[in-house]
Amino acid sequence: MDRRKMLKLTGTALAGSAVLGTDAFAGSSLNSNNIAGTPGKGKKAMIIGAHPDDPETGCGGTIMVLKKAGYEVVVVYMTRGEAGVPGWSHEQSSATRMKEAREACEVFGVRPIFLTQIDGSSEVNKERYAEMKEVIEKENPQIVFTHWPIDSHRDHRICSILTYDAWRQLKYGFDLYYYEVMSGVQSMIFHPTDWVDITEFADVKKKATYCHKCQNPEDWYDSSHGQMEIFRGMEHNCKRAEAFIHIRRTSSDIEE
Numbered sequence: 002m003d004r005r006k007m008l009k010l011t012g013t014a015l016a017g018s019a020v021l022g023t024d025a026f027a028g029s030s031l032n033s034n035n036i037a038g039t040p041g042k043g044k045k046a047m048i049i050g051a052h053p054d055d056p057e058t059g060c061g062g063t064i065m066v067l068k069k070a071g072y073e074v075v076v077v078y079m080t081r082g083e084a085g086v087p088g089w090s091h092e093q094s095s096a097t098r099m100k101e102a103r104e105a106c107e108v109f110g111v112r113p114i115f116l117t118q119i120d121g122s123s124e125v126n127k128e129r130y131a132e133m134k135e136v137i138e139k140e141n142p143q144i145v146f147t148h149w150p151i152d153s154h155r156d157h158r159i160c161s162i163l164t165y166d167a168w169r170q171l172k173y174g175f176d177l178y179y180y181e182v183m184s185g186v187q188s189m190i191f192h193p194t195d196w197v198d199i200t201e202f203a204d205v206k207k208k209a210t211y212c213h214k215c216q217n218p219e220d221w222y223d224s225s226h227g228q229m230e231i232f233r234g235m236e237h238n239c240k241r242a243e244a245f246i247h248i249r250r251t252s253s254d255i256e257e
C-alpha cells in the first residue's frame with residue numbers, strides 16, 4: 002500500500018470513529034464537523050488553564066472554531082503567571098503576564114477571568130475546590146476545557162483535578178474536555194477522542210500566543226505546538242488540528 006493511500010485510509014477511519022462518538026452521545030461532541038453544523042448561539046464555552054498562554058496553546062484554534070459557530074468563549078487563568086519570568090518579582094511577572102493574556106484574549110475576541118492561585122505554588126484544598134466550582138457555576142458554560150491531568154507541571158495537574166471535581170459537584174452539567182500542552186514534555190500519554198480542524202485559524206492562534214512576549218514563543222512555538230497541530234492534523238485528515246479527550250459520566254459513577 003502506498004503512503005498516500007494509507008494516509009487517506011487512516012484519516013477515514015479516524016473521522017469515522019469521531020463521528021461515531023458524535024452520534025452515540027448527542028449534544029456537543031467536539032468533532033469539528035459537528036461544531037460547524039451545530040450553531041452555538043446562546044451557548045458558552047470555558048477554557049481553563051493554569052497559566053497565561055496555556056488556553057491559547059492548548060485550544061487557540063478551537064476557541065476560534067467555537068466563536069465561528071456562535072459560542073461565547075471565556076478564558077479562565079487559574080494563576081497570573083507570578084513565577085513565569087526567571088529573576089522577576091511576582092508582582093512584576095504577574096503584571097506583565099496579565100497584560101499579555103489580555104492582549105491574547107483581544108486577538109481571539111474573548112473575555113479573560115483571573116483566579117487567585119499562585120503560579121508554582123497552586124493548592125488543592127476545600128477553598129480551592131470552591132473557587133473553581135464557583136467560577137464555573139457563575140458563568141454556567143455548556144462546554145469546559147481543561148488540562149489533561151497527566152502532566153509534568155504541578156499547576157497543570159492541579160488545574161485539571163479542580164475542574165474535574167467541579168464537574169462532579171455541578172452534577173456533570175457541562176461537557177468536559179481535556180486539552181494537551183507541549184505533549185511529550187508536559188502532557189503525557191495523551192490519546193485523543195476528538196479532533197478539531199483548526200487550519201483556518203492556525204495564524205490567529207499563533208498571533209495570540211505570540212502576545213506572550215515574556216515567554217519567548219519564537220523559541221518553542223513552531224517546534225512544539227506547531228508540530229503538534231500538524232501531527233493531529235494527520236490523524237484527522239486535515240492540515241492542522243487540535244485534539245481532545247472527552248470524558249463522560251458512566252452509569253457506575255459513584256456519587257459522593
Ligand SMILES: [Zn+2]
Nearest residue numbers: 051052055157
Ligand atoms: Zn502552564
